[in-house]
Amino acid sequence: xxxxxxxxxxxxxxxxxxxxxxxxxxxxxxxxxxxxxxxxxxxxxxxxxxxxxxxxxxxxxxxxxxxxxxxxxxxxxxxxxxxxxxxxxxxxxxxxxxxxxxxxxxxxxxxxxxxxxxxxxxxxxxxxxxxxxxxxxxxxxxxxxxxxxxxxxxxxxxxxxxxxxxxxxxxxxxxxxxxxxxxxxxxxxxxxxxxxxxxxxxxxxxxxxxxxxxxxxxxxxxxxxxxxxxxxxxxxxxxxxxxxxxxxxxxxxxxxxxxxxxxxxxxxxxxxxxxxxxxxxxxxxxxxxxxxxxxxxxxxxxxxxxxxxxxxxxxxxxxxxxxxxxxxxxxxxxxxxxxxxxxxxxxxxxxxxxxxxxxxxxxxxxxxxxxxxxxxxxxxxxxxxxxxxxxxxxxxxxxxxxxxxxxxxxxxxxxxxxxxxxxxxxxxxxxxxxxxxxxxxxxxxxxxxxxxxxxxxxxxxxxxxxxxxxxxxxxxxxxxxxxxxx
Numbered sequence: 001x002x003x004x005x006x007x008x009x010x011x012x013x014x015x016x017x018x019x020x021x022x023x024x025x026x027x028x029x030x031x032x033x034x035x036x037x038x039x040x041x042x043x044x045x046x047x048x049x050x051x052x053x054x055x056x057x058x059x060x061x062x063x064x065x066x067x068x069x070x071x072x073x074x075x076x077x078x079x080x081x082x083x084x085x086x087x088x089x090x091x092x093x094x095x096x097x098x099x100x101x102x103x104x105x106x107x108x109x110x111x112x113x114x115x116x117x118x119x120x121x122x123x124x125x126x127x128x129x130x131x132x133x134x135x136x137x138x139x140x141x142x143x144x145x146x147x148x149x150x151x152x153x154x155x156x157x158x159x160x161x162x163x164x165x166x167x168x169x170x171x172x173x174x175x176x177x178x179x180x181x182x183x184x185x186x187x188x189x190x191x192x193x194x195x196x197x198x199x200x201x202x203x204x205x206x207x208x209x210x211x212x213x214x215x216x217x218x219x220x221x222x223x224x225x226x227x228x229x230x231x232x233x234x235x236x237x238x239x240x241x242x243x244x245x246x247x248x249x250x251x252x253x254x255x256x257x258x259x260x261x262x263x264x265x266x267x268x269x270x271x272x273x274x275x276x277x278x279x280x281x282x283x284x285x286x287x288x289x290x291x292x293x294x295x296x297x298x299x300x301x302x303x304x305x306x307x308x309x310x311x312x313x314x315x316x317x318x319x320x321x322x323x324x325x326x327x328x329x330x331x332x333x334x335x336x337x338x339x340x341x342x343x344x345x346x347x348x349x350x351x352x353x354x355x356x357x358x359x360x361x362x363x364x365x366x367x368x369x370x371x372x373x374x375x376x377x378x379x380x381x382x383x384x385x386x387x388x389x390x391x392x393x394x395x396x397x398x399x400x401x402x403x404x405x406x407x408x409x410x411x412x413x414x415x416x417x418x419x420x421x422x423x424x425x426x427x428x429x430x431x432x433x434x435x436x437x438x439x440x441x442x443x444x445x446x447x448x449x450x451x452x453x454x455x456x457x458x459x460x461x462x463x464x465x466x467x468x469x470x471x472x473x474x475x476x477x478x479x480x481x482x483x484x485x486x
Contacts, residue, residue: 021220021221021222021223021224022220022222022223022224023223023224023226024223024224024225024226025225025226025227026138026139026142026227027227029138029142029211029215030134030135030138030139032215032216032217033134033135033137033138033214033215033216034131034134034135035216036215036216036217037134037214037215037216038216039130039134040130040131040134041216043123043126043127043130044127046123046126047120047123047124047126047127049123050116050119050120050122050123051120053116053119053120054113054116054117054119054120056116057109057112057113057115057116058113060109060112061105061109061110061113062103063101063102063103063279064101064102064103065099065100065101066099066100066102067097067098067099067100068097068098069095069096069097070095070096070097071093071094071095071096071350071351072093072094072095072096073091073092073093073094074091074092074094075091076090076091076092076291076292090290090291090292090293090295091290091291091292092288092289092290092291093288093289093291093350093351094286094287094288094289094350095286095287095350095351095352095354096284096285096286096287096354097284097285097286097354098282098283098284098285098357099282099283099284100280100281100282101280101281101282102278102279102280103277103278103279103280104276104277104278104279105276105277105278106271106272106274106275106276106277107268107270107271107272107273107274108268108271108272110271111264111267111268111271112268114264114267114268115261115264115265115268118257118260118261118263118264118265119261121257121260121261122254122257122258122260122261124257125250125253125254125256125257125258126254126257128250128253128254129250129251129253129254131250132250132251132479132482133250133251133479134214135479136475136476136478136479137214138211138214138215139475140472140475140476141207141210141211141214142211142225142227143229143468143471143472143475144207144210144211144468145204145207145208145211145225146225146229146468147464147465147468148200148203148204148207149204149225150464150467150468151200151203151461151464152197152200152201152203152204154200154457154460154461154464155193155196155197155200156197158193158196158197158453158456158457159190159193159194159196159197161432161436161453162186162189162190162193162453163190165186165189165436165439165446165449166183166186166187166189166190168186168439168440169182169183169185169186169439169446170183170186172442181446182445182446185446185447185450186446189450189453208223229471231415231418231467231470231471232486233415234408234411234412234415234474236408236411236477236485238404238405238408241404241408241477241481241485242400242401242404242405244481244482244483245400245404245480245481245482246397246400248481248482248483249396249400249480249481249482250482251396252393252396252397252400252482253482255389255392255393255396256393258389258392259386259389259390259392259393261389262382262385262386262388262389263386265382265385265386266379266382266383266386268382269375269378269379269381269382269383270379272368272375272378272379273368273375275365275366275367275368276365276366276367276368277363277364277365277366278362278363278364278365278366279362279363280360280361280362280363281359281360281361281362282359282360283356283357283358283359283360284356284357285354285355285356285357286354286355286357287349287350287351287352287353287354287355288349288350289347289348289349289350290347293343293344293347296343296347297340297343297344300335300339300340300343301335304333304334304335304339305335307333308330308333308334311326311329311330311333312327312330314326315327315330400480403476403480404477404480404481407473407476407477407480408477410473410476411470411473411474411477414466414469414470414473415470417466417469417470418463418466418467418470420466421459421462421463421465421466421467422463424459424462424463425456425459425460425462425463427459428452428455428456428458428459428460429456429459429460431452431455431456432449432452432453432455432456434452435448435449435451435452435453436449436452474486
C-alpha cells in the first residue's frame with residue numbers, strides 16, 4: 001500500500017484557497033473503479049456465464065423428464081379405404097397425455113463438469129487480473145492528476161512572483177530608477193503567466209475527468225485528491241521481485257488457468273471416441289368420447305332383444321327335446337335404464353379419464369465408427385488450442401522478466417533523478433531570489449529576472465516530473481509483480 005506523506009502541492013504557496021469539496025483517497029478511487037468500471041464488470045458477467053455452464057454440465061448427467069398433454073376433435077363422418085367404411089358416425093373428442101424420462105451418457109458429457117470447472121477457475125483468474133490492471137490504471141491516473149495540480153500550484157507561485165515584479169518595476173519607473181521598457185516586459189510576463197496558469201488549471205480538470213471515467217462514476221464538483229506519496233529509497237532486490245512476480249502476477253496466473261482449461265478440453269475432445277449409452281422410459285394414456293352415443297345405445301338395445309329372442313328359441317328347442325327349460329333366465333334378459341346409464345358413463349372420459357398405455361423401457365449403446373474425420377478434427381483443434389495456451393504462458397513469463405527487470409532499473413534511476421532535480425530546483429530558486437533582489441536594488445535589468453524565472457520554472461517543472469515519474473515507476477513495478485511493495 002502507498003503510504004501518505006506531506007503533499008507536494010503544499011510545498012509551494014497558492015494564490016487562493018481551494019474550495020471545499022468531497023475527498024477522494026487512492027483506495028476509495030480503486031474501490032469505486034472495482035465496483036463501477038464497465039470493462040471490469042464484464043469479467044464478472046463472464047464468471048456468471050461460466051458458473052451457469054458448470055451447473056448445466058452437472059445437469060446433463062441427470063435424466064431429462066418431459067410431459068405432454070393434447071386433445072383432438074374429429075367430425076363424425078366415415079372414412080373409406082379400399083371400399084371399406086371406417087370411423088364413427090358421431091363426432092369424437094379425444095385427449096392424450098404421456099410422461100417420458102431419458103438419460104444419455106457419453107464421454108463428452110462425463111468430462112463436461114471438469115472442463116466447465118476449469119473454465120470457471122480461468123474466469124475467476126481473469127477477474128483477479130482485471131482488478132490488478134484496473135488498480136494500476138487508476139493509480140497512474142491519480143498520480144497524473146496530482147502532477148497536474150502540482151504544476152498548477154507552481155504556475156500560481158510564478159504568477160504571484162511576476163505580479164510582484166510588475167509592481168516593483170512600476171514603482172521604480174515612477175521614481176526614475178527604471179524605464180518603461182522594464183514595465184512593459186513585466187506586464188508581458190504577467191500576461192504570459194496568467195495564460196500558463198489557465199492552461200495548467202484546465203489540464204487538472206481534464207485529468208480529473210479521465211480519472212472519473214476510469215472509476216465509472218460522475219465527477220462531483222471541487223473533488224479533492226488527498227492521498228500523499230513519499231519519495232523513499234527503493235530497497236528492493238531484483239531476484240526476489242522476479243520470484244514474487246512468477247507466483248503473484250495475475251495475468252500470468254490467468255494464462256496458466258487458461259492452459260489448464262485447454263488441457264481439460266483436449267481430454268474432453270478425445271472422449272468422443274467412447275460409446276454412448278441411452279436409457280429411456282415412459283408411460284401415457286388416452287381417452288375418447290363420442291359426442292352422440294344414441295347409436296351405441298340403440299345397438300345395445302337391439303342386441304338385448306336379439307339375445308332375448310334367441311334365448312326363447314333355445315328354450316323351445318330344449319323343451320321339445322325333453323330337456324329342462326330356461327324360460328326363467330330368458331325373462332331376465334332386457335336392456336334397462338341402468339344399462340343405458342352405464343353406457344353413457346363409460347363414454348364420458350374426455351379429457352382426463354384416460355386409459356393407461358403400457359410402460360416402455362429402452363436401453364441403447366452406440367459406438368461411433370466413422371464420421372468423416374470430424375472427431376479427429378476436434379481433437380486436433382483442442383490440441384492446437386492447448387499448444388497456443390502454453391506458448392502464451394511462456395511468452396508472458398519472458399515478458400514478465402523483462403518488465404520487472406526494466407521497471408526495477410527505471411525505478412532506481414528515477415530515484416536518483418529525483419535527488420538531482422531537487423538540487424537543481426533549489427539552485428534555481430536561489431538564483432531567482434538573487435536576480436529579484438538585484439533588480440530591486442537596481443543592479444540589473446528585468447531581462448535577468450525573466451531569465452532566472454524561466455530557469456526556475458524549468459527546474460521546478462523537471463522536479464515535479466521526476467517525483468511523479470518515480471511514483472508511476474513504482475506503480476508499474478507493483479503492477480508487474482502483482483502486489484503492493486510498500
